[in-house]
């Protein structure tokens with residue numbers, strides 16, 4: 001399973017990259033806004049740091065605007081993937097960008113049928129938001145189960161990118177369900193590292209090592 005980091009913070013990306021946890025990066029307008037920099041500058045800086053795919057989201061919601069913005073974003077670097085919001089005109093934008101050889105990631109997916117349409121349109125990535133479904137007492141991971149089943153039945157090329165990840169169980173369930181990619185906030189990556197028995201084991205080994213004669 002590929003690990004993406006869900007952030008626009010270059011320092012977090014460097015930290016995760018040093019640990020081999022950055023197969024790609026996802027950003028969105030909310031994350032870019034936190035940096036205080038322009039979308040173009042943020043994406044350019046990230047693309048210099050990582051070799052994997054970097055999702056950069058369009059702001060327009062009309063077809064021409066989405067395509068124009070997508071073409072401009074794709075010029076920033078070869079590894080840019082244009083993030084398009086799920087909507088009727090968004091599917092048309094995906095097809096147009098794909099015909100120009102531009103990769104796309106359709107975001108804000110909340111149903112298996114939306115995901116099916118995304119694959120039919122020829123998107124590179126499909127981003128279901130599990131945490132936001134859980135927030136309204138829906139089954140976020142149930143959605144991933146349905147999408148992975150549909151995509152594998154029909155051998156779609158579109159990859160499932162689990163987004164809106166809030167805790168390590170989302171990552172574990174994604175791996176068990178065979179999702180292609182999970183995009184995590186840096187905090188969730190950190191939470192996966194620690195285990196109380198690991199820490200206890202390190203302390204015991206250190207204590208025992210102190211008893212070994214001459215080190």
Ligand code: G3P
Nearest residue numbers: 006026131132163164165
């Ligand atoms: O990748 C999408 C993600 O950033 C949304 O996460 O926590 O705002 O639902 P969240």
